[in-house]
Ligand SMILES: Cc1cc2nc3c(=O)[nH]c(=O)nc-3n(C[C@H](O)[C@H](O)[C@H](O)COP(=O)(O)OP(=O)(O)OC[C@H]3O[C@@H](n4cnc5c(N)ncnc54)[C@H](O)[C@@H]3O)c2cc1C
């Protein structure tokens with residue numbers, strides 16, 4: 001008989017007192033222990049039997065994982081344990097990184113966002129992660145505490161496949177850092193879901209645009225696409241086009257087509273590959289147009 | 298399996314509970330503390346029937362481990378009424394007819410209370426957004442939303 005309300009399988013909850021202790025434990029139990037923050041991905045995987053673990057290691061609240069700090073010279077650091085609702089309403093983020101708030105606000109529900117974290121969204125490495133695109137276009141860098149000490153991991157080389165990242169057993173992301181946003185930057189996240197709010201994306205398009213004297217067009221656009229490839233996708237050809245050619249409706253359409261060409265989506269319950277492809281083009285065009293309008297206002 | 302001893306406050310009273318590592322807050326409330334007002338609809342964070350306040354903020358109790366709740370302050374639907382007096386959203390959801398089978402109601406009430414705590418005069422769009430994680434298969438939502446509006450108006 002199918003149990004409609006399965007509990008979590010038997011496992012133990014570990015609450016280490018320090019990052020060193022957590023990292024040692026995770027390294028010593030590779031394959032049978034995972035770190036967690038909000039647990040909103042971990043618990044679902046465990047309950048569905050996709051993961052079998054002996055231990056869940058709670059890494060919330062360890063050194064610096066609980067705070068948001070903004071410095072007008074250096075930029076922003078969001079602790080790995082900070083729940084999304086705090087990111088959404090933080091005054092420095094709303095003022096300087098509104099794209100992060102906009103993207104986080106599309107995740108699930110208010111209740112779930114009191115647990116779900118940005119770092120969890122990234123480490124989960126789902127191509128559908130709603131905040132991943134914003135973190136990529138804003139130049140996010142993960143601060144990692146591992147068995148060999150501290151290091152940083154840029155998002156550009158972080159994702160290796162669905163659910164796969166460069167992190168190894170014993171690695172704990174403690175926070176994500178962002179440089180100051182480029183002067184005059186405007187962002188937009190368009191999430192196409194099966195309903196207006198709360199569903200995972202069928203397609204997600206993140207765009208950040210800003211004036212840039214070093215490009216031929218005088219502007220630079222950063223684009224990230226969700227749910228259309230095994231990992232979050234940056235359509236570099238589209239970005240290059242927008243740096244090279246004078247920005248116009250035609251250039252935007254050409255870039256949107258390049259984004260569509262870069263996408264390699266699959267058919268699944270939320271949408272067909274063909275539909276996704278066309279929506280990449282349409283939504284990239286819309287997001288670029290929205291950003292372009294604001295840049296030239 | 299090892300047990301964790303946790304001490305927490307539930308609806309104002311201090312509780313000491315021994316919980317296995319894989320027990321959720323939802324299971325602990327229902328099975329250890331017999332607070333069956335909090336419902337299990339999906340056990341996957343989707344439906345909101347299990348919503349409780351944890352340190353003042355609403356969470357899906359099926360997505361929190363009981364062991365994580367050491368030192369936490371939890372409020373369930375049983376804790377909304379004070380001194381025999383219903384919370385205003387409990388009263389307005391009755392008055393407006395926002396309850397049919399009642400399964401979603403405890404979670405709905407907690408989400409509504411949390412919304413009014415952070416925003417005493419929400420717009421209809423804000424009410425809808427705040428309740429997006431609470432599914433109701435019966436009412437069609439209209440009466441629940443008017444109940445939250447009425448509660449907000451009554452407390453102005
Ligand atoms: C009902 C429901 C709806 C959802 N809707 C959305 C949605 O609309 N959009 C969306 O993008 N996602 C959605 N999700 C997925 C999930 O909520 C998000 O991905 C969330 O951001 C995960 O954060 P978390 O802190 O809960 O992660 P966790 O579950 O704690 O962790 C996720 C992964 O990251 C790893 N990890 C966590 N913390 C660290 C760390 N510090 N260092 C190294 N590895 C770490 C874990 O081992 C795990 O593999 C939904 C989930 C549910 C249950």
Ligand code: FES
Pocket residue numbers: 336337338339340341342343344345346347348357358359360
């Ligand atoms: S039972 Fe927790 S969200 Fe459905």
Ligand code: FES
Pocket residue numbers: 395396397398399400401402432433434435436
């Ligand atoms: S009243 Fe039945 S689910 Fe809402």
